[in-house]
Amino acid sequence: MTRGAGLALVACAILLTSLGGCSRAPHPPTVEPAVAPAPPAAADSTELADRPTTAAADSAAVHPSTPAPPAPGPPVPVRTQAAPAAPAPAATHPAVAALLREARAARAVEDLNRAAELLERASRIQPFRAEIWLELARVRLAQRRFIEGAQLARKARQLAAGDRALAQAAREIERRCTAASAE
Amino acid sequence: MRSNFPNIMARPSRRPVRRRLGRTALLSLLAIVLVAPAVEIARLDRQIQRLFELRNWTAPTHVYARPLELYEDAAITADELELHLRQLGYEEVAEVGESGTYSRWKGEIELVSRPFLFSDGPQPAQHAYLHLTEGRVTTLLDDDARTPLPILRLDPLRLGRIQPGELEDRILLDPNEIPPLLTTALLEVEDAGFYDHPGVDLRAILRAATVNLRERELRQGGSTLTQQLVKNLLRDRRRTFPRKLREAIAALLLERRYEKEQILVTYINEVYLGQDGERAIHGFGLASRFYFGRPLDRLELHEIALLVGLVRGPSLYDPRAHPQQARQRRNAVLADLVRGERIDLDEAVEAQERPLELADHAPREALRYPAFMKLVRRQLGRQYTPERLARGSLEVFTTLDPLVQNRAERILAHRLHQFERTRGDTLEGALVVCSVADAKILALVGGRVAQFAGFNRALDARRNVGSLIKPIVYLTALESGDYTLTSRVVDRPLTVRLAGGRHWTPGNYDGAYHGEMPLMRALGDSRNLAAVRVGLDVGVARVAEKLRALGLTREVPAYESLLLGGVSLSPLEVAQVYSSLASGGFHAPLGVLHAVRVSGSAPLSRYPPRLTQVARHAAVFQINAALVMAMHYGTGHRVRAQLPEWLEVAGKTGTTNELRDSWFAGFSGDRLGVVWIGRDDHAPVGLSGASGALAVWAELFATIATTSYAPPPPEGWTQVWIDYYSGLLTRLGCGAAVATPVPEDASIAWLPRCDPRR
Structure with missing residues (x-):
């Protein structure tokens, strides 16, 4: 891989992510250049773009076995750093929204098996949507399948991604399921 | 026509001598029947009835694939959709109107789906319009209302029927699927009096005896089709008189109970017609595929004659082993047909001149996806008794995704072929694809010839997993709370003192040692020494324990070599363990069943995933993040450019000593894939995980419908x-x-x- 190609690749990555910063990412000889993982949410891009480019970054190639010749400075709290890479939660897919609607309607008329199957279909389309798992936990609770309900509520909580109301609802269903299964 | 015992007595005969002889024989037979313990006859009656019924339920058990779901952004090309519609039997028409029809113009497809009773309820027919561009559904409309349609589910593809236990490897034919020529030829050659005799044909026995005496050798059997069927059902090949008598009685009993037509159809489905290694070829349906690679209704006269000729001696006239004898026998059958005025002389002569025209490729399985169906039968067998399955009229909804399965078969075969060309080895491979959300198996390939129902490597080949174990080692470490992804670990040689005073000095794959490095890189670059050091620090026993928690159902000895993958797992077992990672630390047994019901009624059973959290969320989240990094900078980086740029995936290579096994296990947001490449004799194949299995995996994941691995981070x-x-x-x-x-x-x-x- 030529230096020029590497440059072009990285430049593309930078353009793509609308971030400024240094112009070349050094790579060890054994590893081909690769673009950085999923672009971060746009929220912090301005902050990073405003930062000055360091000259050192352009010249120093870091060999993997001998990391960074200048000794690193003291640790800094990550809390103060711009948080990247938490992907913005994707919007609910219209197909998933439709299945969720149907599932809620089915649960309302106590067609619980149907509700569960609709939700399983939805989970296959968007596996990281917490509300699908929460709704499924509600169905299992209604079916008195408490052990499954508790686990599904936990799964929902795990995917809540800062949605406090959802996490709270999931915690409540997990509590009810756990209590009921203990009886 | 129905026959029974009195008919034997009342049977008219033209010649007095014969009648006397026949009557004497019948009387003696009847005498034996009467003196024989009634219990024994009743037992035989029950036995033969059970065996017959097992082969004759009126509604067989049907197996379905997972239905195709279409929605905006679903990944499928117009060609694939059309192929799928054709597989489903949809008819291409100019003007779409009836359900089960479609029309296509380039990327636009209009269709009316078929109504179907799903396990979640009935779904009416739907008139829909789809526009597909660049491998995705870009528009989906309800074509009556001209409004957006959120989701369209097609009726599921029927995979085939399944038979219980010993019958599993058959192609059962319905009466209307049997070519009349076959029936004609069979009766002419084997049992001309079939419609007249009561199960035993005394005239035929006498005729045979006369011929045999004259020729001084056993040339004719004189057994009726019913007797032959009984012989096949009872599976007793001894040629003794009590055996023959027992068969004769059973034949009479069978004829008393069942119609001639039913007996004939059962015979056609049951008769023994050859041997394929350990597998017996029963029935004309399977024999047709086995010898000619085509279904029975597509055979020509000379081919049907060959099959009919085989009845007399499947090994004697085996066309592959003894082509000369097989050809003579075939031509004798054709001559019989001319004598019986069943075909013209011209036809016969033409057929006699034809070569045998056998299929030369590996015999094809009765069912379309043998490796997957094997697992279906295994899992069904745990839920239902053979008797329940035999009672039939079940509908089994499985999770097979035909699109993924077809691609997986094609890609594995193609890549193995490529690898062989450059290396000159003969390779084997296996592949499992699962759905992450519900822990279901979407595709299973048990070997490079996917249609061949031989050794199923995906289920039964257990091989050392090499570095595939490392995520489990580090997961155990992260769960202990003593490590994070940025913890510094050491990649330097060490010697471990084992129990018994022996020493173990493991090395790195590339022979180099990089000293201190962050844990995430040690995993991503697959450094052996770092893994061993971390594993010893957290304890081998805890790693073994974790492996079990993640879903391995067998005991794993906690030897130090476990830390470098010194444990043999099948691709399916690897998939089970990695499925717990892919789903964020929730284990659910991988299944192939979605629901089972009696035809047309509510499901008897559903098989939703049973989730159990088996690993701490933060630890799994970190491991998966490191496996994503491995695809960018570590052992998986080679294929990164082959995958769509937007697609974030996580995965780990595995390579065993001397390049005997090439593994890759990896997942996206919704799919998990495990690929193994190696040789059945464990010889080195010259492929690392990255150069072999990963290439197959990447090609598959670059083309199947899938989403990015992008879960939100844990709280805190x-x-x-x-x-x-x-x-x-x-x-x-x-x-x-x-x-x-x-x-x-x-x-x-x-x-x-x-x-x-x-």
């Missing part, structure tokens, strides 16, 4: 840019920046050259 955790090589804080575009989950309260030093404050 945040993601920052960390330099992959040093584990130090960086920013995007400087160093090897990888998004890394760290505790919100963590403090990490800057990679000096990327520190914006300098």
Whole structure:
């Protein structure tokens, strides 16, 4: 891989992510250049773009076995750093929204098996949507399948991604399921 | 026509001598029947009835694939959709109107789906319009209302029927699927009096005896089709008189109970017609595929004659082993047909001149996806008794995704062929694809010839897993709380003193040692020594325990070699373990069943995934993040460019000593795939995980419908840019920046050259 190609690749990555910063990412000889993982949410891009480019970054190639010749400075709290890479939660897919609607309607008329199957279909389309798992936990609770309900509520909580109301609802269903299964 | 015992007595005969003889024989037979213990006859009656019924339920058990779901952005090409519609039997028409029809113009497809009773309820027919561009559904409309349709589910593809136990490998034919020529030829050659005799044909026996006496050898049997069927059902090949008598009685009993037509159809489905290694070829349906590679209704006269000729001696006239004898026998059958005025002389002569025209490729399985169906039968067998399955009229809804399965078969075969061309080995492979959300198996390939129902490597080939174990080692470490992804671990040689005073000095794959490095890189670059050191620190027993918790159902000995994958697992077992990682630490047994019901009624059973959390969320989240990094900077980076840029995936290579096994296990947001390549004799194949299995995996994941691995971080955790090589804080575009989950309260030093404050 030529230096020029590497440059072009990285430049593309930078353009793509609308971030400024240094112009070349050094790579060890054994590893081909690769673009950085999923672009971060746009929220912090301005902050990073405003930062000055360091000259050192352009010249120093870091060999993997001998990391960074200048000794690193003291640790800094990550809390103060711009948080990247938490992907913005994707919007609910219209197909998933439709299945969720149907599932809620089915649960309302106590067609619980149907509700569960609709939700399983939805989970296959968007596996990281917490509300699908929460709704499924509600169905299992209604079916008195408490052990499954508790686990599904936990799964929902795990995917809540800062949605406090959802996490709270999931915690409540997990509590009810756990209590009921203990009886 | 129905026959029974009195008919034997009342049977008219033209010649007095014969009648006397026949009557004497019948009387003696009847006498024996009467003196024989009634119990024995009743037992035989029950036995033969059970065996017959087992082969004769009126509604067989049907197996379905997972239905295709279409929605905006679903990944499928117009060609694939059309192929699928054709597989489903949809008819292409100019004007779409009836359900089960479609029309296509380039990327536009209009269709009316078929109504179907799903396990979640009935679904009416739907008139829909789809526009597909660049491998995705871009528009989906309800074509009556001209409004957007959120989701369209097609009726499921029927995979085939299944038979219980010993019958599993058959192609059962319905009466209307049997070519009349076959029936004609069979009766002419084997049992001309079939419609007149009561199960035993005394005239035929006498005729045979006369011929045999005259020719002084056993040339004719004189057994009726019913007797032959009984012989096949009872599976007793001895040629003794009591045996023959027992068969004769059973034949009479069978004829008393069942119609001639039913007996004939059962015979055609049951008769023994050859041997394929350990597999017996029963029935004309399977024999047709076995010898000619085509269904029975597509055979020509000379081919039907060959099959009919085989009845007399499947090994004697085996066309592959003894082509000369087989041809003579075939031509004798054709001559019989001319004598019986069943075909013209011209036809016969023409057929007699034809070569045997056997299929030369490996025999094809009765069912379309043998490896997957094997697992279906295995899992069904755990839920239902053979008797329940035999009672039939069940509908089994499985999770097979035909699109994924077809691609997986094609890609594996193609890549193995490519590897062989450059290396000159003969390779084998296996592949499992699962759905992450519900822990269901979507595709299963048990070997390079996917249609061949032989050794199923995906289920039954257990091989050392090599570095596939490392994520489990590090997961155990992360769960202990003593490590995070940026913890420094050491990649330097060491010698381990084993129990019994022996020593073990493991090495790195490339022979190099890189000293200190962050844990995430040690995993991503698959450094052996770092894994051994970390594993010894947390304890081998705990790693073994974790492996079990993640879903391995067997005991794993906690030897030190476990830390480098010194444990043999099948691809399916690997998939089970990795499925717990892919789903964020929730285990659910991998299944192939969705629901089972009696035809047309509510499901008897449903098989939703039973989730159990088996690993701490934060630990699994970190491991998966490291496996994502491995695809960018580590052992998986080679294929990164082959995958769509937007697609984030996580995965791990595995390579065993001397390149005997090439493994890759990896997942996206919704799919998990495990690929193994190696040889059945464990010889080296010259492929690492990255150069072999990973190439297959990447090609598959680049083309199947899938979504990115992008779950939200756990509570109390945040993601920052960390330099992959040093584990130090960086920013995007400087160093090897990888998004890394760290505790919100963590403090990490800057990679000096990327520190914006300098």
